[in-house]
Amino acid sequence: MIALGWLVAMFVAAPLLVVIPISFSDAVSLEFPPPSWGLRYYQAYFADPRWTQPTINSLIIATAVAALTMVLVTPAAFALVRHRFGGKGAVNLLLMLPMVVPHIVIAIGYYAFLSDIGLLQSFPGVILAHTALSVPVAFLVLTASLKGFDRTLERAALSLGAAPWQAFLHVTVPVLWPGFAAAALFAFVQSFDETVVAIFVSGATTETLPRRMFDSIRMQADPVIAVVSTLLFGVVALLALAAMLRRRAGG
Amino acid sequence: MDGAYLEIRDLVKSYDGKTRALDRVSLSARRGEFVTFLGPSGSGKTTTLMVIAGFEAPDAGLVRVAGQSMAGVPPHKRGIGVVFQNYALFPHRTALQNVMFPLLMRKVPRAQAARKAAEMLDLVGLADFGNRHPRQLSGGQQQRVALARALVFDPTLLLLDEPLGALDKNLREQMQLEIKRIQRALHVTTVFVTHDQSEAMALSDRIVVFEGGRIQQDATPLEIYNRPRTEFVARFVGDSNLLRARITDPGAGIAEVEGLGPSRVLPQQAQVLPNGQGTLLLRPEALAPAEADAPNRLVLAVEEVVHFGDSALLIGRAGGVTLRARIGGRAAQGIGAGAQVPLGWRPDAAHLIGA
């Protein structure tokens, strides 16, 4: 069974690894194995505004989405974890809705809705849509971290002379910041990776990286995509490594 | 009560509007006194502590510290030091920073706060551990940091909520002595909550026994042990034999005791027993191997012997009731199940509880 498990693990991992050598290919078109090696596609990626601009757009959008999501989700998460009130169950379900509605469905909705209010193909339009889609994952992460927070720490701070806002600032926030950071990161990634809605609502000047990749893959399997993939892959690996080191340092 | 430093009167608290978590709890403590709230979980001892600290609002009643009513005073303005069950040390701050926290909240200049915190860490024996984070400290060390943190700002009261629950037995005993030493040195009025009766006995000037939201007894440890006011207290504190008793001759101090027949008891106790009915408390160590002059005698048919080294517990039957007797370890040598051991007890070693 365990041997079989390793086989599946290879199946999970291997395809990703095929992408990396392709990105270092020096061939004019997609070829495997690459006949010669080079950085021509990296040059192509970094020199071509049709690639760099969507990358920048995506970074801008994802950053704004993460910020807006946290502003909205943080107070709500505190309320839902710490208070009991009528209608709480319904609120919880509503917050999960953007996660369970298929993206293609809401993409059609956004297309119509944003063109009605004149925000189609605009930054605010994409940001608003992506924020709604990022709410559930940020909420789940933040809630989990809040539930793990020992509230006697706040009581201790109060007993030691801290006013409620000081207890929040000096104890709650510093203890919970990894949770906040994780929630913001999840919101960022959700937006940065989001493809379907972006295909329908981002436009020429606001094109996101996934949309650019999607269009590019649809037209021809351009090896520049391997470059983007490798770079994204590298970022994920770095984040995973950072998380692992943090956990190890944390004992 | 005059000279009461902490005064609690008629506290009532209900969480659901029906059952009372606190039912007219009243007590007081003198300055520098070490008072223990003892009771099983759900007895109201922790709730009372939380009301004193300001974390729970009572439905009625009042708390006064140093003559000042605490009504309307939020926790952070009460100046009461609290050590929580799980210590509640701030994980993102070092031991020293934890101890500095209450001083910084009181606008003490940083350098002065650091100096004072270091002194306090020294007092609890952690002078060299100031730079460690809580997770790098053992349970006992965390406990000491929590204690230092609760004491560094010269609190009016020190409240300890089952602070030793998470420690193993040896460390517990060591920490008990440590807490007592520090409490004496600082002469701080202390309320200690525990469900462990031996801990309460070891530490306290006074023990308040809680049960079902009410105070069962409020007395010195010896008083609680030797003269419990209710059967609950007798059972909860120490090991006990409890036997139904009916006074047959109050003047001479004769009682008909369940299983033991007519027995001599203290007349002054027999006379105050309402309608002559009660329960006789015989601590196991009150049953000693018979001496010639013991007024009450019995023969224990031993069923089981538990050796503790310094002493041994004999469990057996006499007159149809099960009795436990604690005798010296040496005297217990050679006694096994099936042995018939003659035992006796003196009237002043027993205690009558009103029914």
Place this chain on the structure above:
Amino acid sequence: MRAVASPATGDAGFAVPAARGTWRPWLLVAPLLAFLAAFFLVPLGQVLVMSVTDPEPGFGHFVAIATDGFFLRVLAQTFATALLVAVLTLLLGFPLAYAMAEAGPRMAALMMVLVTMSFWTSFLVRTYAWMVILGKSGPIAWLSATLLGGAPPELLFTRFSSTLAMVHILIPYMVLSLYAALRRIEPAVLRSAASLGAPPVSVFRHVILPLAAPGVVNGLTLVFVLCLGFYVTPVLIGSPREQMIAGVIGHQVEEFLAFGEASALSVVLLASTMIVLGVYHRRFGLDRLWG
């Protein structure tokens, strides 16, 4: 009982918010609710409205979906594919999750890294990887050419390629679900089963499998629902003749601006998803799905 007139009764000095008025939590939740209402519920409502108003009021689109052979084929195709993908991820994912739960901590950590890396890698990147692998100038074609001396059958742009890619993309969800359930099984339970005389096969059948069942249900539900609405992968590497419903919805809008038809199909997709999740919610509670 003596009534005690005390200023301590219910005053603001006690920092215990739980018992206070219920408006405070609502105040904290309000901005988020308002945002979701305006920027999620309204667009979603617009889809529902468009399905019966565009281009003219009526249920014509739904009638068409229920009667037209093309739409019915798409629906059947979609459900069949989602079911197939869910079952395949279970069959492949179980050994991996089991190995993760059983292997030593190092091995388990390594497998966990592989699964989470894949999980965090964009759908697009993973789809692209399969395009490369299955493509005319990819490693499969190359292997086939060097070993067999001929071109392999056309793999890309078929049901096979899109199913394979979707299995690969969704397998981390299954593995993580199963692993969560398997890891909850106390080793002592397995040891005690063995000590009671159960041979390994019986332990597996009578102890491990039943205890893993919640993870299986979770994983199947999650993968099935995600697969139902999958757009990117089928569109990019699936067979153009055998589209899934999401692809058809996108196509209707992109090519024909047929919002009414696309919306009606969206409503069908949404309803199917909600029915599956509703049943799950009834039985287990939705919040467990992402546990």
